Every structure is written in structure tokens, then in C-alpha cells.
Amino acid sequence: MATSNIVESARKEGRSALTEIEAKQLLKKIGIDTTDIKLARTKKEAVDCAKGFGFPVVLKIVSPDILHKSDVGGVKLNLNSATEVGKAYSEILASARKHKPKAKIDGVSVQPMARPGTEVIIGMTKDAQFAPVLMFGLGGILVEVLKDVSFRIVPLVKRDAREMIHEIKGYPVLEGYRGQEPANIEVLENLLLKVSDYVDKHPEIKELDINPIFAYKDGALAVDARVILES
Numbered sequence: 001m002a003t004s005n006i007v008e009s010a011r012k013e014g015r016s017a018l019t020e021i022e023a024k025q026l027l028k029k030i031g032i033d034t035t036d037i038k039l040a041r042t043k044k045e046a047v048d049c050a051k052g053f054g055f056p057v058v059l060k061i062v063s064p065d066i067l068h069k070s071d072v073g074g075v076k077l078n079l080n081s082a083t084e085v086g087k088a089y090s091e092i093l094a095s096a097r098k099h100k101p102k103a104k105i106d107g108v109s110v111q112p113m114a115r116p117g118t119e120v121i122i123g124m125t126k127d128a129q130f131a132p133v134l135m136f137g138l139g140g141i142l143v144e145v146l147k148d149v150s151f152r153i154v155p156l157v158k159r160d161a162r163e164m165i166h167e168i169k170g171y172p173v174l175e176g177y178r179g180q181e182p183a184n185i186e187v188l189e190n191l192l193l194k195v196s197d198y199v200d201k202h203p204e205i206k207e208l209d210i211n212p213i214f215a216y217k218d219g220a221l222a223v224d225a226r227v228i229l230e231s
């Protein structure tokens with residue numbers, strides 16, 4: 001499916017938010033690696049998907065009305081058996097319904113548990129003149145508390161991508177701080193350029209967030225993704 005079809009099918013349903021499943025399909029289309037992900041509409045489907053991927057897996061709520069899945073108890077990590085998957089499925093649905101009784105719930109997504117890496121984030125928002133701006137930062141506490149992020153206006157050239165990554169204060173973390181696996185900077189640069197190129201050509205995208213991306217020495221994997229369309 002072309003990225004335009006993913007966007008169109010959401011539009012037809014009157015939605016401005018893509019689900020994580022759709023957002024990851026879109027990222028794959030533009031050449032960004034993501035975790036595999038499947039929608040389960042029943043507990044049995046969730047268990048079957050998990051067995052298909054192999055344990056451990058992650059379960060997450062899938063709802064166009066829930067953008068911050070952890071806030072509603074909608075993410076369960078590191079599930080190691082069919083029993084754990086079944087229990088997580090019920091808990092996620094119960095918790096999401098309790099927090100957001102009016103949300104339309106598609107089901108629960110199943111995805112393999114990704115190998116830990118350095119968490120980074122890439123975001124796109126539009127400035128007051130509606131120009132897309134890319135943000136890069138480290139994930140987790142550093143980005144939330146210290147706002148250690150860099151910005152560039154789209155379209156980026158290679159040099160912009162390079163500078164964005166080098167200018168964050170947490171850059172040494174990417175080089176492999178205290179024995180941690182270093183991140184592949186070139187892979188991250190290319191990721192920024194791919195997002196820049198895509199949003200530059202697709203003004204229908206209002207916001208795009210890949211949060212987090214796990215950065216490794218030999219690649220990077222989008223673990224969560226959110227896309228909002230212009231109305």
C-alpha cells in the first residue's frame with residue numbers, strides 16, 4: 001500500500017490520527033525500520049500473533065482516540081508466555097475503557113519486544129508560517145525534563161542532519177557512554193533526511209512523532225510512531 005492509501009483510508013473514516021499500525025506502515029514505506037506489528041481483535045488472536053512472532057512480545061491499545069497509550073495503562077512490555085499475553089490483553093482493554101470510556105477501540109496490537117538501544121526521538125511540527133520543522137533529541141528523561149533537543153526547518157540537507165545530532169548536549173550518550181552500545185550516527189542522519197523528504201513532499205501531514213527510536217551500532221528501529229493529518 002502506498003503512503004497515500006494509508007492516509008486516504010484514515011481520511012475516509014473521518015480520522016485525523018493514524019494508529020500506530022498505520023504510522024509504522026507509512027514509516028516502512030519511506031524506508032525506516034520499525035518493529036513488526038499486528039492487530040488482534042480477540043484474546044485468541046493476540047496469543048496467536050505472539051506465538052507467531054515468538055516471545056517476548058509487547059501489547060498496546062489501538063485506538064484512534066488514544067494518542068498517549070501509556071497514560072491509559074495501554075502498554076504492556078516483555079510478555080513471556082501465552083498466559084501473560086492473555087492477561088495483558090484483558091488488562092489493557094479494561095484500563096483503556098476505564099480511562100477513556102468514549103474511545104473507539106480497534107483492538108490491541110502485538111509486536112516483538114525490541115532489543116534495548118539508546119532511545120532517541122524525531123518529531124515534526126509546523127511553525128507559525130506552517131513550515132514543517134524537525135526536532136531531534138534523546139528519549140526519556142533527557143528530552144522530557146531537560147528539553148535537550150535540536151530543531152531545523154524542512155527540507156534538511158545532510159549537513160543539517162549532522163549538526164542536529166551533534167548539537168544536543170546528550171551527544172556523548174550516542175557515542176556510547178560508559179560502555180553503552182554507541183549509536184550509528186549515519187543511520188540517524190539518514191533517518192532525519194528520510195522524514196524531512198517525506199514531510200516536505202506531503203503537506204497533508206500535520207505532525208509526525210517517532211518516539212522512541214532505539215538506536216544501535218548497526219541500525220535503528222522505530223518502536224512507537226504517531227502521525228496526525230491536517231484536517
Ligand code: ADP
Nearest residue numbers: 035058068069070075112113114211212223224
Ligand atoms: P506511548 O503511546 O505511551 O508513547 P509507546 O509505544 O512509546 O507508548 O510505549 C511506551 C514505552 O515502552 C516506549 O517508550 C518504549 O520504551 C517501550 N516500548 C514500546 N514498544 C516497545 C517494543 N516493541 N519493544 C521494546 N520496548 C518498547
Ligand code: MG
Nearest residue numbers: 211212224225
Ligand atoms: Mg511513545
